[in-house]
Amino acid sequence: MGAVEDCTLDIPRGGIAALIGGNGAGKSTSVKMIAGALRPRSGRVSFDGHDITGMPAHQIVDRGLALVPEGRLVFQHLSVHENLLLAGHVARARTACKQNIERVFDLFPRLRERRQQNAGSLSGGEQQMLAIGRGLMTMPRLLILDEPSLGLSPILVGSIFSLVKRLNEDGISVLLVEQNVHQTLAIADYAYVLEKGRIVQQGEGRRLLDDPKVKEAYLGLA
Secondary structure, rough: OOOOOEEOOOOOOOOEEEOOOOOOOOOOHHHHHHHHHOOOOOOOOOOEEEOOOOOOOOHHHHEEEEEEEEOOOOOOOOOOHHHHHOOOHHHHHHHHHHHHHHHHHOOOOOHOOOOOEEHHHHOHHHHHHHHHHHHHHOOOOOOEEEEOOEEEHHHHHHHHHHHHHHHHHHHOEEEEEEEHHHHHHHOEEEEHHHHHHEEEEEOHHHHHHHHHHHHHHOOOOO
């Protein structure tokens, strides 16, 4: 887990922000602190004008911020439907649970077909769909996606990035944490480059995509 020492992120309301960097840069640590899974030793986390530093994760979810963690972390021995039900019982989304499940199934028809299947028996791509679906069940205003394309086939990777754009068009702000730098910067309104726990570059996504240093370090282009 990378240590984070100097990381200031400003995620635009209604936009897509990206956090890129190599392994061990501190990306997952950063988003876990934002979502309440880790408590920062110093600094502060503000969401929608309110200080949420150190607030329990379930309270942060109830404020409208959801993290889809790296590695999916679905409940392996529960069905697809049960995984979604659990996520849908947070206070802010409880009354709309049934409608939200239908929305997830509309986004991911494969999950509708496998609604009674144990999550542990799903393919990697299907588990990623379920992980994102669980995040959407909380009706987030800000959705943090930590390495959503990791381990997926190129076709599924393309579907994930298309989904991110669609969710954003539906009004959900997104913080996208990815090692797939090219596709990430292509859709990001604004992006941050994290190295050894520090932000070393930032700017509009497409501008960073053309930056010689970013090309050399992350795209394999000199």
